[in-house]
Amino acid sequence: MDAPIIELTDVKKSFGPVSVLKGVSLKVYPGKITALVGDNGAGKSTLIKGLAGVQPYDEGEVKFQGVPVALHNPREAAHLGIEVVYQDLALCDNLDIVQNMFLGREDIELGTFDEGKMERAASETLQSLSVRTVKSVRQKVSSLSGGQRQTVAIARSVLKSAKVVILDEPTAALGVAQTEQVLALVKRLAERGVGVLMISHNLVDVFQVADYINVLYLGQMVASVETSRTTSDDVVGYITGSKTYIEVSA
Structure with missing residues (x-):
């Protein structure tokens, strides 16, 4: 097994x-999809905000590619290549796909935006992820479906050369067809060698794409298992606290 990209x-x-995280350990591997599940209030959001540098941890060690790091703010996390796609996606409806993907980091040429360069880069990124559901990169985001919006948000993180992408409930409120499209995109993201950490309440989605499942219960990591070595019933037991944890994988 490759060494974890995040530990x-x-x-x-x-x-x-109020103690929200009570000594949590977690590994994310490059090219693998690691699911993080748990009931509301388990500490999932606090855990990913620490990785994003939004709310730094009080104690504990964070290693990135085997090197201890301190994540004091989002800029430091982004510099390492850690990108977060939050559930609200943080997209601007009045802007098109290109403008959203480059928002805040536009390419400048002779004092003005280099629209041609940005448009090519946006198109190439979507093509590299085999995205075929978007007709034009000049579509306004307001005209996109939920699945297409999620696609744009994920592609934006890839455009930043992300090494780790954290997805917060990527299929929430999506229909069946759109969910399949997004999950296929998540798989392609991992195939590019990106370490994916996916937070989800949907165990069907988790078992469909995840290589590893980690379960938080009241601020503690109560299970960290390979997906192929556990069952949905076991995971539900860990989530509710009704099942005693037996370590299945390191």
């Missing part, structure tokens, strides 16, 4: 007297 060891986070 968290005993990370903790508290908000005042």
